[in-house]
Amino acid sequence: MKQISIKDTAKIIDRDYLKDLEVFYRDQLLKDTVPFWFPRSIDHEYGGYLFMRDQDGTLIDTDKAVWIQGRACWLLATLYSTVEQKEEWLEGARIGYEFLKEHCFDANGKMYFHVDRLGDPIRMRRYFFSETFAAIAFAAYAKATGDEEIADEARHL
Structure with missing residues (x-):
């Protein structure tokens, strides 16, 4: 996932971009962070x-x-x-x-x-x-x- 620059802030309102962010962070949480710590x-x-x-x-x-x-x-x-x-x-x-x-x-x-x-x-x-x-x-x-x-x-x- 690329970094968001000031010039790219318009992308934040783009639904596809928001969906990509959702998938990325959900995967980080559920496939990496939570399995490391729990159980x-x-x-x-x-x-x-x-x-x-x-x-x-x-x-x-x-x-x-x-x-x-x-x-x-x-x-x-x-x-x-x-x-x-x-x-x-x-x-x-x-x-x-x-x-x-x-x-x-x-x-x-x-x-x-x-x-x-x-x-x-x-x-x-x-x-x-x-x-x-x-x-x-x-x-x-x-x-x-x-x-x-x-x-x-x-x-x-």
Whole structure:
């Protein structure tokens, strides 16, 4: 796919060009990105996801950034709702949702920024990244499952 220059911006409104972009990005997501990360990054032992990997997929660290736990849960739930209802995507989203809910909030309802593999807190930062990604994760998981209680949790984050 060629780079878009300023002179080529008129092509953006061309339907064929937009279709080419759609196919390109869909293929990148579904044939490259998602298969690299999933299912290998789902932590079936402790929940959540293990994303600290090198380029060949080898796990190099087991700590978990909370914001990316939410982002991954959102991705899997959204793929399930919008691309194809693959049970492994819904199950992967469930694992992330449960890890977030059970391990990533402090006693006051604030979210950690960084936890260890078990979900024990490492760092609390107040950037709202964790809460933002958890809110979209909970909302997407609620949509995928049809669970109104989870939708309420998303609204109250």
